[in-house]
Amino acid sequence: xxxxxxxxxxxxxxxGRYYGQVKPENLVFNANLQEFAQRVSYIxxxxxxxxxxxxxxxxxxxxxxxxxxxxKKELGIGEDPFQDDQGETKD
Numbered sequence: 001x002x003x004x005x006x007x008x009x010x011x012x013x014x015x016g017r018y019y020g021q022v023k024p025e026n027l028v029f030n031a032n033l034q035e036f037a038q039r040v041s042y043i044x045x046x047x048x049x050x051x052x053x054x055x056x057x058x059x060x061x062x063x064x065x066x067x068x069x070x071x072k073k074e075l076g077i078g079e080d081p082f083q084d085d086q087g088e089t090k091d
Contacts, residue, residue: 014038025075036068 018030040061047057072078 012038025077029072029075029077032068032071036064039064 015031015034018027020026020030043052043057043060043064046052047054052060
């Protein structure tokens with residue numbers, strides 16, 4: 001039986017499949033959102049296990065949230081939900 005070598009980053013930060021409207025900005029934001037969720041999970045687990053103080057965990061999650069918010073703004077996600085791919089407004 002052949003062993004498959006697993007990349008450390010793929011193991012630590014697995015990516016789920018994207019099922020939404022396929023546009024580059026949506027794909028990038030989805031990847032950012034998945035990374036945010038994974039990192040928050042790690043921080044919460046470290047805090048629960050006593051490895052990270054609650055205040056430091058809060059600050060780390062707050063910083064991650066700011067990064068995610070900034071990426072959403074830069075990618076223009078959710079600015080005009082009634083606009084189609086050609087930039088026209090749907091009625």
